[in-house]
Amino acid sequence: MGVEIKKVIFICNYAANYGGNFLASLAKLSQNLSIDGIQSIYLFPNIASNKKWEIDLSEYKVIYTEFDESNIEISLKNIIDEHTILHLHFMESLQQLSRLAEFANQYGAKIFFHEHMRRPGFSNYRIKRLVSQIVYNLGGVKRFYHSRLRGIKSIAVSPDVRKDLTKVVPKEQVVLVENAIFTDRLDNFTENSIDSKRHALIMGTDYRRKGVDLAIKAIASSKYVSKIQLDILTHFIDRTEKLIIEDFGEIPNFVNILPVTQNVQDFYHKSFVFLSPSRSEAFGYAVIESAYCGTSVIASDIPGQNVLKVVPYIQWITKEDVDSLASQIDLVYEKEQSQVMLESIENRQFIKEHFAIDNWVTKIKELYTKIK
Numbered sequence: 001m002g003v004e005i006k007k008v009i010f011i012c013n014y015a016a017n018y019g020g021n022f023l024a025s026l027a028k029l030s031q032n033l034s035i036d037g038i039q040s041i042y043l044f045p046n047i048a049s050n051k052k053w054e055i056d057l058s059e060y061k062v063i064y065t066e067f068d069e070s071n072i073e074i075s076l077k078n079i080i081d082e083h084t085i086l087h088l089h090f091m092e093s094l095q096q097l098s099r100l101a102e103f104a105n106q107y108g109a110k111i112f113f114h115e116h117m118r119r120p121g122f123s124n125y126r127i128k129r130l131v132s133q134i135v136y137n138l139g140g141v142k143r144f145y146h147s148r149l150r151g152i153k154s155i156a157v158s159p160d161v162r163k164d165l166t167k168v169v170p171k172e173q174v175v176l177v178e179n180a181i182f183t184d185r186l187d188n189f190t191e192n193s194i195d196s197k198r199h200a201l202i203m204g205t206d207y208r209r210k211g212v213d214l215a216i217k218a219i220a221s222s223k224y225v226s227k228i229q230l231d232i233l234t235h236f237i238d239r240t241e242k243l244i245i246e247d248f249g250e251i252p253n254f255v256n257i258l259p260v261t262q263n264v265q266d267f268y269h270k271s272f273v274f275l276s277p278s279r280s281e282a283f284g285y286a287v288i289e290s291a292y293c294g295t296s297v298i299a300s301d302i303p304g305q306n307v308l309k310v311v312p313y314i315q316w317i318t319k320e321d322v323d324s325l326a327s328q329i330d331l332v333y334e335k336e337q338s339q340v341m342l343e344s345i346e347n348r349q350f351i352k353e354h355f356a357i358d359n360w361v362t363k364i365k366e367l368y369t370k371i372k
């Protein structure tokens with residue numbers, strides 16, 4: 001029989017400019033927990049205190065603190081007990097996770113560690129990854145963390161994240177719960193004005209990992225380059241400009257670098273194609289969101305992202321294959337609007353059925369009730 005849970009504390013190392021699917025999912029979960037009489041509390045880093053998120057958390061207790069182990073423990077010590085679940089998100093340090101596990105054990109609280117990213121990291125340099133894995137396995141480090149983290153239930157957002165997690169925590173403690181999207185937000189968009197060019201879209205905050213350089217090369221190779229504008233959404237405009245100039249000597253005239261906004265759905269709806277030629281992904285929120293919005297999608301067939309092959313109409317390319325990406329862009333550009341609409345309807349229906357937040361909430365609550 002599971003432990004009676006009266007309180008869930010979401011410990012989130014999160015300070016993005018928008019709440020997005022992440023906070024929308026947690027807010028929906030909290031609403032559902034409230035019906036069962038379970039309290040939700042949120043713990044964020046201090047730098048998140050000035051964020052004007054579109055997700056309303058005002059009905060819950062929200063705590064801001066410095067996000068080191070000592071301050072997190074100070075924030076928790078008067079609100080944690082044996083009827084508490086700590087649900088951890090974006091905890092990048094194994095040391096931090098290990099210490100919080102030890103702290104929670106003192107109070108009889110239970111921990112869920114929700115891994116949203118790939119491990120051992122986003123590096124695509126094989127030698128570096130190999131060395132880091134060798135170091136991790138030597139000297140009892142792996143055995144040490146397996147021992148310290150044995151009581152933690154870990155949640156992976158994709159099969160490949162689950163595979164990574166089993167290198168950090170015992171295999172039997174890892175479960176798969178794929179991410180969900182907040183479709184209500186995507187349905188609320190502003191109609192776009194007529195534009196002389198058709199828009200391609202890419203997320204560019206993590207320039208290399210997202211393959212922004214590959215997208216620029218592909219658009220430059222497209223036979224429709226003079227008719228396409230590539231919109232790059234990024235949190236770091238200056239850095240993105242610098243990287244593009246380093247790669248290409250200048251910012252091509254078809255490139256438009258824009259800040260990330262809460263109304264990302266407006267960009268999806270005005271784009272004829274969304275590009276995700278990523279070099280590494282844990283899941284692929286933007287791929288699902290854009291497909292839901294009726295945008296054609298071209299994505300790299302890589303671990304983490306390729307879990308989305310279940311979506312009926314996404315075009316897949318080999319990793320770092322610029323020629324294939326350019327060819328697919330041309331094919332999408334030439335596609336009849338009637339075909340685009342048919343694909344859009346089928347994608348939208350499939351995503352609603354398989355990636356809705358309500359389904360995600362049900363799965364998480366089931367895990368909560370089974371914890372011992």
